[in-house]
Amino acid sequence: MSALSDNLVTFAILVYLVAMIGHAVEYALGNVRTRVATAAPARELVGAGGGVVPTPPAPVPSPPTVDRSAGRARLAGLIGVGATAVAAALHLAALVTRGLAADRMPWGNMYEFVLTVTFIGVAAWLVVLWKRQSLRKLGLFLTLVMVLLVATAELVLYVPIVPLVPALNSYWFVIHVSTIVFASGIFLFGVVPAVGFLMRNGYEQGKRSFPYTLAKRLPGAVGLERLTFALHAFAFPIFTFAVIAGAIWAEAAWGRPWGWDPKETWAFISWVVYAGYLHARATPSVKRNVATWIAVLGFLTMLMNLFGVNIFFTGLHSYGGLD
Amino acid sequence: MTVVDDRPETVAPAPRRRPNRLLALLRNSWRQLTSMRTALILLFLLAIAAIPGSVLPQRGISPEKVNEYFVDHPDWAPRLDRIGAFEVFGSVWFSAIYLLLFTSLIGCITPRLRDHVRTLRSRPPAAPKRMARLPQHTVMPAPPGGAAAIAAALRKRRWRVEVRGDEVSAEKGYLKETGNLLFHTSLIAVLIGVALGSWYGWSGNRLLVAGADNAFCNTRQQYAEAKLGPRVNSADLPRFCLRLDDFEARFLASGQPEFFNATVTVDGPDEPTRSADFSVNSPLRLNDASVYLLGHGYAPVIRYTDRFGNSQISDEPFLTTGDMGLTSEGLAAFPDANVDPATGQRAPDQQMAFTGIYLPTAPEQAPFVRSQYPTERNPALNLVAYRGNLGLDAGIPGSVYQLDQRQVRAGKVKEVGTKLLRKGETWKLDDGTTVEFLGTERYVTLSIRHDPGSTMLLVSCGVLLVGLMGSLFGKRRRVFFRVVPADPGEGSPTSGSSLMEVGGLPRTDYPGFADEFTQLVAAVSGAERAGAGADSADRAGVREGAE
Numbered sequence: 086m087s088a089l090s091d092n093l094v095t096f097a098i099l100v101y102l103v104a105m106i107g108h109a110v111e112y113a114l115g116n117v118r119t120r121v122a123t124a125a126p127a128r129e130l131v132g133a134g135g136g137v138v139p140t141p142p143a144p145v146p147s148p149p150t151v152d153r154s155a156g157r158a159r160l161a162g163l164i165g166v167g168a169t170a171v172a173a174a175l176h177l178a179a180l181v182t183r184g185l186a187a188d189r190m191p192w193g194n195m196y197e198f199v200l201t202v203t204f205i206g207v208a209a210w211l212v213v214l215w216k217r218q219s220l221r222k223l224g225l226f227l228t229l230v231m232v233l234l235v236a237t238a239e240l241v242l243y244v245p246i247v248p249l250v251p252a253l254n255s256y257w258f259v260i261h262v263s264t265i266v267f268a269s270g271i272f273l274f275g276v277v278p279a280v281g282f283l284m285r286n287g288y289e290q291g292k293r294s295f296p297y298t299l300a301k302r303l304p305g306a307v308g309l310e311r312l313t314f315a316l317h318a319f320a321f322p323i324f325t326f327a328v329i330a331g332a333i334w335a336e337a338a339w340g341r342p343w344g345w346d347p348k349e350t351w352a353f354i355s356w357v358v359y360a361g362y363l364h365a366r367a368t369p370s371v372k373r374n375v376a377t378w379i380a381v382l383g384f385l386t387m388l389m390n391l392f393g394v395n396i397f398f399t400g401l402h403s404y405g406g407l408d
Numbered sequence: 409m410t411v412v413d414d415r416p417e418t419v420a421p422a423p424r425r426r427p428n429r430l431l432a433l434l435r436n437s438w439r440q441l442t443s444m445r446t447a448l449i450l451l452f453l454l455a456i457a458a459i460p461g462s463v464l465p466q467r468g469i470s471p472e473k474v475n476e477y478f479v480d481h482p483d484w485a486p487r488l489d490r491i492g493a494f495e496v497f498g499s500v501w502f503s504a505i506y507l508l509l510f511t512s513l514i515g516c517i518t519p520r521l522r523d524h525v526r527t528l529r530s531r532p533p534a535a536p537k538r539m540a541r542l543p544q545h546t547v548m549p550a551p552p553g554g555a556a557a558i559a560a561a562l563r564k565r566r567w568r569v570e571v572r573g574d575e576v577s578a579e580k581g582y583l584k585e586t587g588n589l590l591f592h593t594s595l596i597a598v599l600i601g602v603a604l605g606s607w608y609g610w611s612g613n614r615l616l617v618a619g620a621d622n623a624f625c626n627t628r629q630q631y632a633e634a635k636l637g638p639r640v641n642s643a644d645l646p647r648f649c650l651r652l653d654d655f656e657a658r659f660l661a662s663g664q665p666e667f668f669n670a671t672v673t674v675d676g677p678d679e680p681t682r683s684a685d686f687s688v689n690s691p692l693r694l695n696d697a698s699v700y701l702l703g704h705g706y707a708p709v710i711r712y713t714d715r716f717g718n719s720q721i722s723d724e725p726f727l728t729t730g731d732m733g734l735t736s737e738g739l740a741a742f743p744d745a746n747v748d749p750a751t752g753q754r755a756p757d758q759q760m761a762f763t764g765i766y767l768p769t770a771p772e773q774a775p776f777v778r779s780q781y782p783t784e785r786n787p788a789l790n791l792v793a794y795r796g797n798l799g800l801d802a803g804i805p806g807s808v809y810q811l812d813q814r815q816v817r818a819g820k821v822k823e824v825g826t827k828l829l830r831k832g833e834t835w836k837l838d839d840g841t842t843v844e845f846l847g848t849e850r851y852v853t854l855s856i857r858h859d860p861g862s863t864m865l866l867v868s869c870g871v872l873l874v875g876l877m878g879s880l881f882g883k884r885r886r887v888f889f890r891v892v893p894a895d896p897g898e899g900s901p902t903s904g905s906s907l908m909e910v911g912g913l914p915r916t917d918y919p920g921f922a923d924e925f926t927q928l929v930a931a932v933s934g935a936e937r938a939g940a941g942a943d944s945a946d947r948a949g950v951r952e953g954a955e
């Protein structure tokens with residue numbers, strides 16, 4: 086069962102890769118099409134925004150190719166979505182088999198933890214996509230994040246199955262860890278529209294250098310920004326609850342609710358940064374892209390907590406299983 | 409989400425003549441400090457200031473690591489120490505940041521609290537003249553009851569309603585600001601809870617060896633290390649005693665622990681006498697103290713019989729060295745050995761001490777330095793005997809777990825042999841005295857604490873969460889209804905009855921408002937109407953109006 090789980094993870098990574106390629110192809114083909122179809126509107130948009138008007142790229146004068154490649158782009162995008170769903174199913178199966186093999190929730194060490202967090206992220210993405218299909222083009226970034234995180238988990242954090250140490254054997258384990266996992270998953274997913282927004286926003290303001298050009302086919306900046314906020318606003322109270330639950334548990338297990346252990350410190354840092362994001366977004370004098378950068382910073386602090394703390398520091402939370 | 413920035417200026421204009429420079433400066437600084445921008449910057453500083461606390465070892469958490477750091481970085485460490493880098497969370501700069509932040513917070517929420525109370529007591533404002541300018545606007549057939557029916561329908565949906573003639577104003581979502589204020593106020597309560605805990609709380613750690621002779625009573629002297637808050641003195645500690653009766657531990661084949669349970673007898677003036685079990689994750693709760701199980705180990709029982717035939721027993725705990733197999737190191741000292749029973753004379757150079765490594769499961773062959781499993785499958789005690797002046801009388805505080813190496817170096821204590829002892833074995837030393845390894849006792853490492861701020865912390869964290877949800881998910885919005893007589897010339901399908909003009913205004917960022925508005929208006933319009941036909945007509949009307 087444990088070996089099956091490991092294999093499923095590998096398969097899931099491969100299928101995420103396929104999904105990423107699907108989305109990338111859609112991007113590439115889409116660019117061919119947009120060159121013809123949207124060059125004019127894009128220029129209008131830029132003009133309206135008051136930015137610098139760049140010389141529009143020369144249109145490719147062959148309408149039949151255009152139509153066919155548009156159809157193909159869509160197909161590639163749908164393949165990307167389908168593959169993401171398949172990969173998510175494999176990912177879930179990997180978690181379930183791991184949990185069955187260990188005879189407990191699969192959150193006993195950092196490897197399992199990251200695996201669950203990333204699954205929550207992809208599941209949230211599929212739910213959002215179901216409701217708002219116009220977001221499909223974000224799939225490229227999402228699958229990229231998934232491939233990187235899951236592969237890093239497998240390569241760096243992997244540990245064989247062991248039962249829980251007594252300190253983890255508590256119902257607070259389920260309460261604290263499930264909420265942390267859930268909130269972290271949503272935060273991780275939240276960085277996708279955040280980065281999408283930053284690129285798209287730059288694009289809409291007339292920036293035509295490298296990362297911004299990727300945003301040509303993304304949905305509008307306002308919608309991306311709203312989604313970013315919605316995800317963070319949703320995850321933040323859950324994360325807050327999880328941290329409080331952790332403190333209650335720490336009081337029972339270690340005799341103090343808060344001890345500035347490295348993991349606690351980084352959870353605090355993430356919490357403060359995300360609180361900063363919500364503040365910044367609520368302050369009209371702070372620009373939306375500045376606020377969104379704070380959300381990205383929050384994502385980096387989450388990564389630090391997911392990977393960095395277990396690798397660089399030791400503390401009471403060092404049940405990551407790495408030596 | 410522009411609650412704060414569009415708050416009306418409440419500060420009265422400064423008097424023109426003779427402006428007091430200092431006062432103006434103060435007022436300006438205060439305004440700066442309580443702005444959202446400053447709050448944002450302080451939040452950031454707080455996050456950044458916390459980073460060194462996770463990167464550098466901290467005294468409060470791992471003092472040994474701090475000492476190691478001093479050894480490894482002799483040039484850097486003192487400089488870092490001077491700026492408090494090893495006590496980040498108690499340092500001046502960290503405290504300064506959060507105190508400023510909380511000052512800013514108080515300065516920020518006080519006026520908002522006042523404004524909010526005012527809002528809660530005031531009525532929703534009158535409808536604007538030109539409703540068509542509001543973000544949402546529609547014209548619909550009014551329900552038969554007119555303004556009163558509209559108001560009733562709104563009230564049923566928990567809007568706050570004010571009727572002014574033919575006009576109805578309604579507002580909803582005060583919860584947002586209420587929640588926000590509750591959230592920020594409970595942040596202050598959390599801080600107070602933490603402060604209470606550190607002022608009035610105390611904690612101590614100690615090892616407790618099983619057996620009636622080793623019982624421990626909760627006094628300052630009985631702790632190896634104790635921390636009392638500034639408002640606590642030794643006499644305040646609750647009086648109770650603990651005796652470890654049993655300790656049970658189960659391990660997996662790999663040596664990983666699976667289960668612990670400590671059984672103690674509690675008694676003392678402040679506690680009813682009873683037997684109690686506790687474990688990791690489920691501490692022993694006493695009146696005004698909690699006892700936490702942090703670790704465990706073995707205390708070898710060693711009997712030394714001196715040249716006069718007097719026996720003494722040591723059962724000092726041997727400290728675990730951190731490996732899976734619970735290899736432990738320790739010291740059995742007999743400073744009163746070889747006292748002549750006839751004269752009562754001490755021979756200071758005839759004191760005895762044994763340092764040793766205890767292996768619960770010793771390997772089959774030498775070297776006997778590392779235990780292979782945490783339970784006692786093949787217990788062995790590897791002893792080194794020392795004779796001489798242990799230096800315990802010199803008044804220099806020594807560790808009970810380590811031989812004073814200064815005495816060894818000075819040649820006052822000499823090594824007289826080494827031997828591996830199995831349980832029950834006796835070792836005869838060169839001077840004919842004997843040492844026996846009788847067995848072991850279990851010991852547990854306890855942390856005993858009292859935190860009088862914890863209830864306050866828990867409650868304020870609960871309020872904080874509730875407030876946060878209200879703040880994040882609440883949506884403040886207003887709707888206005890004006891009932892107007894139907895224009896008879898227009899020949900509308902609902903001719904004869906009156907129309908209502910409706911406007912809606914979200915006061916916060918609220919993308920879903922259009923939908924809510926549409927549904928609300930349809931429901932109000934159809935409030936006292938029966939039949940599906942009328943209903944669908946309503947909806948059509950809404951759609952037209954919403955365009």
Ligand code: HEM
Pocket residue numbers: 359360363364367409410411412442443444445447451509510512513514516517588592595876879880
């Ligand atoms: C102790 C530090 C603080 C923390 C951890 C904190 C945290 C938060 C959080 C998480 C929110 C999001 C809730 C929401 O969006 O409704 C929020 C909102 C808000 N905070 Fe703070 N805050 C702090 C200090 C302050 C200070 C000093 C001010 C005043 C200058 C302030 C004013 C506000 C306002 C006005 C909102 C509402 C934003 C909105 O309309 O949504 N906060 N705060």
